[in-house]
Amino acid sequence: MTALNAEGAPGAVFGEGEAEALLAARLELEAGPQVGRMIARIEAMLEAATSLQELQAMLLAGFPDLDAAGLAEVLALAMTAGTLGGRAAVAEEAAGEADGGA
Numbered sequence: 756m757t758a759l760n761a762e763g764a765p766g767a768v769f770g771e772g773e774a775e776a777l778l779a780a781r782l783e784l785e786a787g788p789q790v791g792r793m794i795a796r797i798e799a800m801l802e803a804a805t806s807l808q809e810l811q812a813m814l815l816a817g818f819p820d821l822d823a824a825g826l827a828e829v830l831a832l833a834m835t836a837g838t839l840g841g842r843a844a845v846a847e848e849a850a851g852e853a854d855g856g857a
Contacts, residue, residue, distance in 0.1 A: 774840055782833045789826035 800817060804810035 778833065778836055778840070782829065785829040785832075786826055789823070789829070793823070793826075 796817065797814070800810060800813040804813055
């Protein structure tokens with residue numbers, strides 16, 4: 756069990772894999788719109804390009820216009836949550852071993 760809580764309620768305890776599933780669902784919810792816009796733009800480029808070289812040029816020229824700020828923020832929060840969750844799991848495991856548990 757891990758004390759990580761994706762919804763922010765302190766002290767919640769989750770079963771094996773529950774916290775990870777909640778974090779993944781939350782990341783999908785938060786990052787989905789930004790990723791969707793990027794994919795839509797890339798799909799439009801794919802449809803418009805007449806060659807791989809043209810697609811490459813379009814991607815290189817279009818990338819600065821893709822707004823990744825929101826996605827970067829969500830990914831940073833997800834990485835922080837993952838780090839804190841890992842630390843909580845290690846602390847719980849260490850506490851269990853100190854108490855004579857396995």
